[in-house]
Amino acid sequence: MxxxxxxxxxxxxxxxxxxxxxxxxxxxxxxxxxxxxxxxxxxxxxxxxxxxxxxxxxxxxxxxxxxxxxxxxxxxxxxxxxxxxxxxxxxxxxxxxxxxxxxxxxxxxxxDDAADKLLDNEARELLQEAIRQLSPQRKLVFTLSREQGLTHEQIARQLNLSTQTVKKTMSNALSTIREFLHKRGMEGAVLLYFYMESKK
Incomplete structure (x- = not known):
């Protein structure tokens, strides 16, 4: 475009x-x-x-x-x-x-007022709990992507996987986390927000 x-x-x-x-x-x-x-x-x-x-x-x-x-x-x-x-x-x-x-x-x-801080802390804890519940492969791919900033291609090379497998694994990880957050009354965008706020 x-x-x-x-x-x-x-x-x-x-x-x-x-x-x-x-x-x-x-x-x-x-x-x-x-x-x-x-x-x-x-x-x-x-x-x-x-x-x-x-x-x-x-x-x-x-x-x-x-x-x-x-x-x-x-x-x-x-x-x-x-x-x-x-x-x-x-x-x-x-x-x-x-x-x-x-x-x-x-x-x-x-x-920030106290209520906002409590909400932020709760959201971060829920997010970390959701990540901990991922399968080992999904957690590894998610961590390499979100915390180390690697592309799907870089992750595929590092883990000796196909790029398509990495994309599917990442998609499944995100879906699992979204579902976890949704069940607890939080939007999926919370995930993106807190990763933008991490490592300041």
Whole structure:
């Protein structure tokens, strides 16, 4: 598809899930400026805002198999961007030279309330429980894909499997996790969200 495509967002997300890089470029062009502006407003730094923006969209691409489950991309990216900025503040707070500046910025940033934190912790625990219940092969393929960022082709070479087998194994793993989360009242997009939020 062309970079200036007028495809609906649902169609664009479907194409991204299938690995269409041009469709991802279309999505990026639609949202990067809003996300960047928000990050810049919070961090007051062009360099930091650009780094966080890059990290957000890189992880969105890495987790593309689940992208079609995001019903409200605008709200999803806003929440991820907010948490990325807060994580940056918390990290730099450990650096003495940054403590005073960070404290000032944190005063103007909205802090998650206790209910949100409890919900996030519960979701992370459920996700880890779902992963633990996968079969050994599914867990290995899932871990190589999600935690190490390997492509299906790289996983196939590493495990001496066919690419088709890796794709099927990954699809089955995601289906199992979705079903596990759904039975506990959580959406499948939670999986993508928390992997975007991991390893900050």
């Amino acid at each position: 062309s970079a200036d495509s007028n495809y609906s967002e649902i169609e664009i997300l479907r194409l991204i899930a299938e690995g269409d890089e041009q469709a991802f470029t279309v999505l990026y062009n639609r949202y990067w400026n809003k996300v960047y502006t928000y990050l810049l407003r919070m961090t007051k730094s062009h360099e930091i805002a650009e780094e966080l923006l890059y990290d957000i969209f890189t992880k969105l691409w890495t987790g593309r198999e689940l992208i079609t489950e995001i019903q409200h991309m605008d709200a999803f990216l806003s929440k991820v961007a907010y948490n990325k900025a807060i994580s940056f503040f918390r990290y730099t707070a450990s650096q003495r030279k940054m403590q005073q500046l960070v404290a000032q910025q944190m005063e103007h940033a909205r802090v």
